[in-house]
Amino acid sequence: xxxxxxxxxxxxxxxxxxxxxxxxxxxxxxxxxxxxxxxxxxxxxxxxxxxxxxxxxxxxxxxxxxxxxxxxxxxxxxxxxxxxxxxxxxxxxxxxxxxxxxxxxxxxxxxxxxxxxxxxxxxxxxxxxxxxxxxxxxxxxxxxxxxxxxxxxxxxxxxxxxxxxxxxxxxxxxxxx
Numbered sequence: 001x002x003x004x005x006x007x008x009x010x011x012x013x014x015x016x017x018x019x020x021x022x023x024x025x026x027x028x029x030x031x032x033x034x035x036x037x038x039x040x041x042x043x044x045x046x047x048x049x050x051x052x053x054x055x056x057x058x059x060x061x062x063x064x065x066x067x068x069x070x071x072x073x074x075x076x077x078x079x080x081x082x083x084x085x086x087x088x089x090x091x092x093x094x095x096x097x098x099x100x101x102x103x104x105x106x107x108x109x110x111x112x113x114x115x116x117x118x119x120x121x122x123x124x125x126x127x128x129x130x131x132x133x134x135x136x137x138x139x140x141x142x143x144x145x146x147x148x149x150x151x152x153x154x155x156x157x158x159x160x161x162x163x164x165x166x167x168x169x170x171x172x173x174x175x176x177x
Contacts (some may be wrong), residue, residue, distance in 0.1 A: 001067070001068065002065055002066070002067050002072065002103075002104075002105065002108060003065070003066050003067075004063055004064070004065050004108060004109065004112040005063065005064050005066065006061060006062065006063050006112075006116055007052070007055060007062045007063070007064055008055065009056075010052055011052075011064070015064070015066075015071060016045075016048060018070065018071035019044075019048050019064070019071060019074060020041055020044040020045055020048060021071075021097075022071050022073065022074060022095055022097050023038075023039060023044045023047065023048070023095065024038045024039060024041075024044055025038075025097050025098050026095040026096075026097075026098075027039065028098075029098050030157075031095055032129070032130040032133075032154050032156075032164075033093045033095060034093075036155065036156070036157045037157060051076065054078075058079065059078065059079050059081070060076055060077065060078050060079060061076060061077040061079070061089075061113065061116050061117065061120075062074065062075075062076050063075050063076075063109060063112050063113055063116060065096075065100075065105050065108060065109050067100065067105075071097065072096065072097055072099075072100040072103075072105050073094075073095055073096035073097060073100060073105045073106065073109050074093070074094075074095055074109070075091065075092075075093065075094040075095075075109040075110060075112070075113045076091070076092045076093050076113075077089040077090065077091055077092070077113050077116065077117050077122075077125065078090045078092055079120075079122075087121070087122060087123045087124060088122060088123070088124040088125065088126060089117050089122045089124075089125050089126075090125070090126050090127060091110070091113055091125050091126070091127035092127070094106060094109060094110060094113075094127075096109070106138065107138075107141075107142055110142050111142070113125070114143075114169065114171055117171060118171040118172055122171060123170060123171050124168060124169070124170055124171065125144075125168065125169045125171065126147075126166065126167070126168045127139075127144070127166075127167050127168075128150075128153070128164045128165065128166050128167070129164065129165055129167070130154055130156075130162055130163075130164055130165075131149050131162065131163040131164060131165045132162075132163075136165050136167075139167045142169075143169055144167040144168065144169045145167060145168055145169065146165060146166075146167055147166040147167060147168050148165075148166050149163045149164060149165045149166065150163060150164050150166070151163045
């Protein structure tokens, strides 16, 4: 059974290891989450350690989906601390393990991120995805609206550059947004 948890403290060693593997699996599967090739275990551990430190400082939300205690996916919301932007957050690194794709994990994680962000008073979420990957249709089904695209925004493994699409969603808590 799928369960979504917001991590507010360091996870168990087992879950931490599964997050490392999740990141490697996502990049191996072509996810545009910051790496051109899958990160080494050390790089992935360092990455998750930095994320958890940011969670501890209140700069980021981290939600993890587990299925029978196995990590199926994760999503983050980066908080914006500029005085004129505290009403918004950026959804980052929505990743679902290849073994759990097409089972509603991504949709459930995104809905949980929306809810957690709204509970913190955020009224607007933004995110970007590599264009023409099918993710755009998914985001529209989840209630996100297309704002535009930027050509050549992301480099891909083959060395070329591809466009990125920008999406946003107004949250119920955000009458200010």
